[in-house]
Amino acid sequence: MPVNQALATYSDWTYAAAVVVYVVAAVLYLCEQAFSRAKAPRREAVAAGVGAGVGAGAGGDVRVAGTGADGTWTPGRVVAAPRPSRAERLGRMGLALNVLGALLHLASLVLRGLSTGRAPWGNMYEYGSLLTLAAVVTWLILVRSLPVRRLGGFVLVPVVVLMFMGGTVLYADAGPVTPPLQSYWLAIHVSIIAVGSGVLLVPGVASVLYLLKSSGRARFTRLPDADALDRVAYRSTVFAFPLFTIGIICGAIWAEAAWGRFWGWDPKETVAFVSWVVYAAYLHARATAGWRGRPAAWINTLGFALTVFNLFFINLVTTGLHSYAGVS
Amino acid sequence: MRAALAFLRNTWRGLTAMRTALTLLFLLALGALPGALLPQRSLNQQKVVEYIEEHGWWGRLLNRLQFFDVYASTWFAAIYVLLFVSLVGCLLPRTWEYAKQMRAKPVLTPRNLARMPHHGTAETGESVEDVMARTRERLRGWRLVEREEADGARSVSAERGFLRETGNLVFHFALLGLLIAFALGKMFGYEGQVIVQAGGGQFCNSGVFNYDSFRPGLRVDGTRLTPFCVKVDRFHATYLDNGQAESFQADIQYQSGADLESGTWRPYPLRVNSPLRTAGDRLYLLGHGYTPLFTVTFPNGETRTGATQWQPVNQVTLASEGATKFDPPGVTDAERRRREQLAITGLLAPTAAFHGELLDSGFPEARDPAVAVDVYRGDLGTDSGRGQSIFSIDQEQVRDGKLVKVARQNLRQGEQLTLDDGTVIRFDGVRDWVSLQVSHDPAQVWVLVFAVLVILGLLVSLSVKRRRVWVRAKPSGDGRTVIEVGGLARTDQAGYGAEFTALSRDLLAHEEKS
Numbered sequence: 063m064p065v066n067q068a069l070a071t072y073s074d075w076t077y078a079a080a081v082v083v084y085v086v087a088a089v090l091y092l093c094e095q096a097f098s099r100a101k102a103p104r105r106e107a108v109a110a111g112v113g114a115g116v117g118a119g120a121g122g123d124v125r126v127a128g129t130g131a132d133g134t135w136t137p138g139r140v141v142a143a144p145r146p147s148r149a150e151r152l153g154r155m156g157l158a159l160n161v162l163g164a165l166l167h168l169a170s171l172v173l174r175g176l177s178t179g180r181a182p183w184g185n186m187y188e189y190g191s192l193l194t195l196a197a198v199v200t201w202l203i204l205v206r207s208l209p210v211r212r213l214g215g216f217v218l219v220p221v222v223v224l225m226f227m228g229g230t231v232l233y234a235d236a237g238p239v240t241p242p243l244q245s246y247w248l249a250i251h252v253s254i255i256a257v258g259s260g261v262l263l264v265p266g267v268a269s270v271l272y273l274l275k276s277s278g279r280a281r282f283t284r285l286p287d288a289d290a291l292d293r294v295a296y297r298s299t300v301f302a303f304p305l306f307t308i309g310i311i312c313g314a315i316w317a318e319a320a321w322g323r324f325w326g327w328d329p330k331e332t333v334a335f336v337s338w339v340v341y342a343a344y345l346h347a348r349a350t351a352g353w354r355g356r357p358a359a360w361i362n363t364l365g366f367a368l369t370v371f372n373l374f375f376i377n378l379v380t381t382g383l384h385s386y387a388g389v390s
Numbered sequence: 391m392r393a394a395l396a397f398l399r400n401t402w403r404g405l406t407a408m409r410t411a412l413t414l415l416f417l418l419a420l421g422a423l424p425g426a427l428l429p430q431r432s433l434n435q436q437k438v439v440e441y442i443e444e445h446g447w448w449g450r451l452l453n454r455l456q457f458f459d460v461y462a463s464t465w466f467a468a469i470y471v472l473l474f475v476s477l478v479g480c481l482l483p484r485t486w487e488y489a490k491q492m493r494a495k496p497v498l499t500p501r502n503l504a505r506m507p508h509h510g511t512a513e514t515g516e517s518v519e520d521v522m523a524r525t526r527e528r529l530r531g532w533r534l535v536e537r538e539e540a541d542g543a544r545s546v547s548a549e550r551g552f553l554r555e556t557g558n559l560v561f562h563f564a565l566l567g568l569l570i571a572f573a574l575g576k577m578f579g580y581e582g583q584v585i586v587q588a589g590g591g592q593f594c595n596s597g598v599f600n601y602d603s604f605r606p607g608l609r610v611d612g613t614r615l616t617p618f619c620v621k622v623d624r625f626h627a628t629y630l631d632n633g634q635a636e637s638f639q640a641d642i643q644y645q646s647g648a649d650l651e652s653g654t655w656r657p658y659p660l661r662v663n664s665p666l667r668t669a670g671d672r673l674y675l676l677g678h679g680y681t682p683l684f685t686v687t688f689p690n691g692e693t694r695t696g697a698t699q700w701q702p703v704n705q706v707t708l709a710s711e712g713a714t715k716f717d718p719p720g721v722t723d724a725e726r727r728r729r730e731q732l733a734i735t736g737l738l739a740p741t742a743a744f745h746g747e748l749l750d751s752g753f754p755e756a757r758d759p760a761v762a763v764d765v766y767r768g769d770l771g772t773d774s775g776r777g778q779s780i781f782s783i784d785q786e787q788v789r790d791g792k793l794v795k796v797a798r799q800n801l802r803q804g805e806q807l808t809l810d811d812g813t814v815i816r817f818d819g820v821r822d823w824v825s826l827q828v829s830h831d832p833a834q835v836w837v838l839v840f841a842v843l844v845i846l847g848l849l850v851s852l853s854v855k856r857r858r859v860w861v862r863a864k865p866s867g868d869g870r871t872v873i874e875v876g877g878l879a880r881t882d883q884a885g886y887g888a889e890f891t892a893l894s895r896d897l898l899a900h901e902e903k904s
């Protein structure tokens with residue numbers, strides 16, 4: 063199938079545009095983080111009546127649902143929000159740009175798929191693009207329900223770094239893939255693994271921040287509550303872990319058809335197995351007395367470090383059956 | 391005796407503690423990692439040898455500690471066996487507990503619901519009975535018991551999310567099953583590789599000796615392979631202009647089972663990603679390369695043709711190296727034969743690209759094949775007792791002066807060279823060969839079944855939350871009823887808040903609607 067060059071070019075442009083928009087969004091987020099008062103108002107606390115707040119954190123009106131101090135039920139009382147501070151306005155602009163960037167990012171992937179007539183994740187550049195998109199989308203979903211918007215910059219910085227490297231050193235021209243990749247399993251296995259790994263970027267960042275915050279140093283008091291960071295990490299890991307598991311198993315099914323065995327300890331398989339075990343350890347640690355909190359955050363950080371190691375080291379330095387990076 | 395028992399009990403307790411399981415999980419991760427960083431015998435024997443040579447005592451030490459066979463090493467086996475003992479020790483009591491809980495009633499409603507992590511209260515004009523009826527209605531699908539309390543109060547204690555534990559147990563048992571199926575496959579399976587020439591070359595799975603390399607499972611001695619035969623008619627590859635392969639296909643025919651008796655051949659297009667599955671085995675197309683065809687006309691007028699596969703040394707351009715060997719025809723005297731054996735070695739380019747006199751390959755397809763050959767004459771060393779590679783000549787024979795280079799020349803298709811004794815060597819072109827793999831793993835279906843169970847168990851156990859809710863309705867004395875709601879998530883708190891909010895709104899805020 064011939065490559066449609068015009069679409070491939072548009073794909074490259076939208077990719078570059080997405081990176082630029084992400085950079086601006088990251089700067090705005092970081093400004094919000096820098097200008098917000100040291101003790102950010104604990105929005106969660108307002109709605110503590112019956113548990114977690116409804117619609118808290120997104121700024122603006124805070125709907126309070128729960129029992130008041132007198133013990134009576136006050137359904138859906140709407141409290142007029144105070145005028146948003148300058149920092150908040152910056153953060154909201156950052157979020158809006160973040161969404162715009164994600165749309166451009168998505169467009170670049172779709173255009174690449176259309177131009178090559180195959181699933182657009184057949185080499186390292188494309189894989190990285192899908193991975194980072196998954197990270198960004200996970201982030202956009204989480205900020206809707208958790209009061210952590212200010213941290214957007216910390217998520218977007220690694221995303222931008224990965225995308226920049228993808229668009230430069232790892233870039234590969236749009237084209238067809240080699241015979242081993244010509245299988246519908248490319249669409250299934252690689253997309254699931256890429257999305258799973260991308261989602262895992264978010265808990266990786268949240269866990270690092272958690273470790274900083276809970277280190278007790280004054281410099282980090284502006285970071286959101288350790289509890290909120292922990293929840294960001296846990297929720298996204300719990301979503302990503304089964305995906306990652308499914309991705310690995312789909313990989314094994316594919317390997318059975320392509321390489322003659324479902325599991326052969328190829329370097330990439332091995333490191334995927336190792337990070338899977340590490341994330342399983344994270345989930346266990348969260349359920350084990352004495353391992354919650356900082357130890358669990360360390361384990362999650364380690365898991366993400368392994369994921370990055372798998373992406374770069376195993377693709378570029380070692381040789382194995384997974385050497386489809388398209389980087390020459 | 392008692393001390394021994396105590397020791398055993400303590401060991402068992404220690405082994406099945408969650409902390410131990412965590413430590414073992416880490417050891418498993420740590421132990422698996424060197425396999426990705428160091429060359430492994432199971433993947434590339436050659437690289438292991440090189441590594442050990444390059445790294446001196448360090449390489450030998452790693453070798454002694456089985457670091458080049460990580461996944462077959464004693465210490466790796468020790469880690470996973472301990473982990474699975476620990477898992478079994480953890481699963482048995484949990485299964486027992488689970489069975490008991492399935493039958494038990496939800497716990498009593500605590501006296502003071504305000505102490506629960508989630509809590510709400512309201513007053514209503516309904517009667518206690520009405521509140522209870524409404525509560526039962528709203529909590530449909532929960533396991534619940536209703537209890538009579540003092541002072542005319544009634545309470546409901548409800549629980550939901552037992553599936554979480556079900557999923558969790560399924561997940562862990564499936565992991566066990568997966569490991570067992572994996573191990574069985576390793577014991578009763580085998581894997582063999584063989585190179586077959588296109589244009590009618592045949593291979594039969596009738597014995598280990600038919601393979602170029604064969605890796606049997608621990609319980610396989612190679613005497614009971616399932617018989618089937620394949621014949622490779624044609625190999626076909628297409629490439630993009632930049633040399634990237636676009637498609638590979640070997641047109642083969644095969645016979646197995648009753649076809650073997652009747653002699654029926656069935657065609658199959660063998661491609662990467664589409665193995666042939668027959669007789670419980672799988673046949674894969676692993677790779678391909680070229681066989682240079684040489685015709686040698688000896689001084690006595692006899693001719694011989696050589697068709698030995700050469701080995702690609704560049705995977706992109708398929709430039710290949712190898713050695714095609716000849717015995718002089720009609721020579722019975724071993725002494726004389728050892729003086730007149732011939733070997734053609736050198737480089738084969740499927741599409742010739744000359745840099746001056748230097749031959750290289752410009753493209754992987756056989757568009758304009760050429761060879762740059764060194765011809766050796768003398769004793770190939772085939773009787774020396776040393777094993778011979780089919781891809782090279784024995785360099786020791788060359789060093790000893792027993793094998794002498796007698797010509798060096800580039801030949802395009804159809805060109806020929808003449809040796810000093812009048813022998814003529816003609817390069818006739820190339821033929822394709824394919825490398826095939828036969829794999830046998832009787833347990834892999836079970837691995838798949840358990841893998842699917844692992845996924846299902848995991849999805850259920852991570853998405854279902856175990857939670858409890860209690861509702862108490864108490865007459866307030868002035869004809870009204872006080873409703874109290876309390877909630878507790880048995881597992882991670884994340885996410886119960888919203889559901890509880892909705893629940894308590896429905897249960898408490900009834901009055902606003904009526």
Ligand code: HEM
Binds near residue numbers: 415477565
């Ligand atoms: C290959 C080894 C193992 C893997 C990959 C594994 C994986 C998992 C996963 C993914 C979960 C879900 C965690 C959650 O619900 O948040 C889990 C839960 C659990 N596992 Fe394992 N496990 C392994 C071995 C073990 C062993 C050896 C034990 C016991 C000694 C164990 C005990 C538990 C327990 C108690 C839970 C429930 C935790 C909870 O309350 O959520 N696991 N396991």
